[in-house]
Amino acid sequence: MVFAAAGVEFEDVCYSIDEWISKYKNSGISPSRQLPVLYVDGKVLMESKVILSYVGKELNLAPEDNFQLAQADVLAHIINDLETVLSAANRHEDSTVKEKALGTARKEIIPDKCGYFEKFLEANDEEGFFFGDKLSFADICFFSFYNAYIAKGQLDPPVVLKDCPRLAALYKKVRDEPKIKEWIEKRPETAL
Numbered sequence: 133m134v135f136a137a138a139g140v141e142f143e144d145v146c147y148s149i150d151e152w153i154s155k156y157k158n159s160g161i162s163p164s165r166q167l168p169v170l171y172v173d174g175k176v177l178m179e180s181k182v183i184l185s186y187v188g189k190e191l192n193l194a195p196e197d198n199f200q201l202a203q204a205d206v207l208a209h210i211i212n213d214l215e216t217v218l219s220a221a222n223r224h225e226d227s228t229v230k231e232k233a234l235g236t237a238r239k240e241i242i243p244d245k246c247g248y249f250e251k252f253l254e255a256n257d258e259e260g261f262f263f264g265d266k267l268s269f270a271d272i273c274f275f276s277f278y279n280a281y282i283a284k285g286q287l288d289p290p291v292v293l294k295d296c297p298r299l300a301a302l303y304k305k306v307r308d309e310p311k312i313k314e315w316i317e318k319r320p321e322t323a324l
């Protein structure tokens with residue numbers, strides 16, 4: 133989504149989980165045997181939020197101030213933790229255990245982090261984005277997570293944001309960025 137927001141051409145290669153495990157996991161594409169990976173001039177970069185931060189900096193979608201840049205990484209890492217919690221909950225085979233874990237995530241863990249993100253925005257002089265009036269990879273990371281994992285691709289802000297007016301507005305602001313809007317309309321269907 134950061135490439136799309138920057139208007140940069142990219143090749144988006146996706147695999148189904150079955151395809152990944154049977155054909156590619158041990159192929160060397162990813163030294164950590166996990167996705168995503170980014171190839172830059174034949175060199176490989178792993179870990180989704182490291183890739184996000186790198187691409188954001190390269191494409192001028194990152195705060196210029198180093199402290200703010202670190203804060204953007206913090207926001208992205210918190211989102212990464214939420215992804216890990218939800219992925220782990222979804223992996224439980226026992227449906228009772230799975231529902232309990234998903235319930236804790238939905239009712240406690242995710243709202244707690246929403247509260248923090250909302251306060252972060254509030255401290256940002258109400259300019260709309262996490263950092264001033266400029267879109268950054270942190271805004272895109274927030275939108276991408278809530279859109280994929282919580283709203284399941286739906287374009288309205290998910291219910292969990294109902295008590296977070298600034299975050300709900302940020303969700304819409306990112307969604308309505310012209311290049312992101314264009315990408316959403318043509319993005320491939322994925323498991324998320």
Ligand SMILES: N[C@@H](CCC(=O)N[C@@H](CS)C(=O)NCC(=O)O)C(=O)O
Pocket residue numbers: 152153157165166167168178179180181212
């Ligand atoms: N911390 C890693 C986690 C990567 C991860 O869990 N990747 C999943 C897909 S979202 C994966 O590769 N699963 C298949 C596998 O582990 O074989 C990141 O954020 O990039």
